[in-house]
Amino acid sequence: MLEGKKILLGISGSIAAYKTAALTRLFVKAGAQVKIVMTPAARDFVTPVTLATLSKNPVQSQFIKGDKGEWTNHVELGLWADVFLIAPATANTLAKMAHGLCDNLLLASYLSARCPVIVAPAMDLDMYAHPATQTNLKTIAAFGNLIIEPNSGELASGLDGKGRMAEPEEIFQFIKNQVNQAAELIGKQILVTAGPTYEHLDPVRFIGNHSSGKMGFAIAEELANKGAKVILIAGPSQMQLKNKNITRIDVQSAEEMLNATLKHFKKSEVAVLSAAVADYTPEKVSAQKIKKSGDTLQLKLKKTTDILKELGRLKTKKQLLIGFALETENELANAKKKITEKNLDFIVLNSLKNKGAGFGVDTNKIQIIHKDGKMHNFELKSKSAVAVDIVEQLIQIIHA
Numbered sequence: 001m002l003e004g005k006k007i008l009l010g011i012s013g014s015i016a017a018y019k020t021a022a023l024t025r026l027f028v029k030a031g032a033q034v035k036i037v038m039t040p041a042a043r044d045f046v047t048p049v050t051l052a053t054l055s056k057n058p059v060q061s062q063f064i065k066g067d068k069g070e071w072t073n074h075v076e077l078g079l080w081a082d083v084f085l086i087a088p089a090t091a092n093t094l095a096k097m098a099h100g101l102c103d104n105l106l107l108a109s110y111l112s113a114r115c116p117v118i119v120a121p122a123m124d125l126d127m128y129a130h131p132a133t134q135t136n137l138k139t140i141a142a143f144g145n146l147i148i149e150p151n152s153g154e155l156a157s158g159l160d161g162k163g164r165m166a167e168p169e170e171i172f173q174f175i176k177n178q179v180n181q182a183a184e185l186i187g188k189q190i191l192v193t194a195g196p197t198y199e200h201l202d203p204v205r206f207i208g209n210h211s212s213g214k215m216g217f218a219i220a221e222e223l224a225n226k227g228a229k230v231i232l233i234a235g236p237s238q239m240q241l242k243n244k245n246i247t248r249i250d251v252q253s254a255e256e257m258l259n260a261t262l263k264h265f266k267k268s269e270v271a272v273l274s275a276a277v278a279d280y281t282p283e284k285v286s287a288q289k290i291k292k293s294g295d296t297l298q299l300k301l302k303k304t305t306d307i308l309k310e311l312g313r314l315k316t317k318k319q320l321l322i323g324f325a326l327e328t329e330n331e332l333a334n335a336k337k338k339i340t341e342k343n344l345d346f347i348v349l350n351s352l353k354n355k356g357a358g359f360g361v362d363t364n365k366i367q368i369i370h371k372d373g374k375m376h377n378f379e380l381k382s383k384s385a386v387a388v389d390i391v392e393q394l395i396q397i398i399h400a
């Protein structure tokens with residue numbers, strides 16, 4: 001459903017710009033609100049008057065509007081949009097997006113946008129195939145933007161090859177699917193924990209584990225892509241986030257993770273606890289660096305609070321709780337026991353016996369076990385694909 005959705009359409013200077021008139025018409029007919037921002041070069045290919053008439057909104061191209069001299073707020077445009085579509089996206093605009101250049105209103109809006117950004121490239125076949133363009137597209141995709149691949153066919157130059165911008169109907173369908181998917185978790189606050197915890201022994205040493213945070217970060221991204229407002233409580237991790245709908249709270253120790261999680265659980269409808277939390281922490285943290293002395297050193301550790309169990313105790317009927325289990329033996333029996341003991345809706349089981357699963361690697365192989373005993377086995381996949389499977393199971397419960 002595009003009804004009421006706010007679509008910002010960015011047009012850059014390619015002959016394919018003429019297709020944006022038909023595209024604008026499709027969006028408006030579907031009930032979307034459309035605002036248009038054009039690069040100066042785009043104005044040579046399609047007139048702002050046509051687009052303003054079709055979109056029912058003034059078309060913007062400059063930071064300062066000519067007539068009245070008022071300031072055009074690019075930040076506002078970026079914040080206004082539910083989706084920012086850049087079509088056609090020329091090689092020049094793609095290059096600038098990849099490198100953060102900002103010499104026109106379209107690019108400034110792009111840098112300010114908090115919504116999903118989708119680009120539909122259009123250019124001649126050799127320009128499209130050039131390693132520079134391909135690298136720029138990869139960079140843009142790595143920022144979390146989506147790309148609608150161009151079609152192959154006759155190009156404006158008379159040459160034949162890949163570079164024709166996707167047809168208005170194809171772009172329209174892509175945006176519609178994107179918005180529908182994104183809508184599934186709109187308005188839901190979801191709490192995620194990720195990464196390891198560090199338990200300090202003295203000012204220079206800690207007890208930690210090999211968790212990289214990759215799985216939990218991928219889950220946070222996927223939830224946010226589906227429209228959820230995500231609070232990510234992260235132990236020490238090198239991972240970076242792409243989706244701006246995620247609030248990241250960095251913590252170090254199990255105790256800090258517990259406090260941050262408790263603070264945000266009440267307002268969350270779902271909590272997904274994927275962090276590898278230390279089960280024990282030093283009884284005493286030495287204020288000074290522990291000096292080397294005898295042949296052995298004994299550390300006295302005390303139990304940390306099991307955050308998942310604590311949330312299971314506090315959980316209301318309206319909240320969902322998802323835990324992880326990392327097992328090396330009796331996997332299924334142990335995982336099922338944790339569902340009951342920690343009052344979970346489902347548990348994601350990783351077995352360290354599976355090659356390519358577990359800490360540090362980019363892939364994972366999981367089983368999901370629901371509280372009613374239903375089980376799903378998944379193949380070895382990238383952690384982002386595993387995150388899609390986990391979120392899919394969650395959406396099924398929410399919409400059941």
Ligand code: CTP
Pocket residue numbers: 193254273274275276277278279304305306307308309322323324325326327338
């Ligand atoms: N967990 C937690 N707080 C802890 C320990 C674990 O929230 N102090 C959560 C993890 O985030 C994970 C789940 O509990 O979702 C399972 O962790 P795991 O270490 O596999 O199991 P434990 O319950 O700690 O039990 P055991 O170590 O005996 O297997």
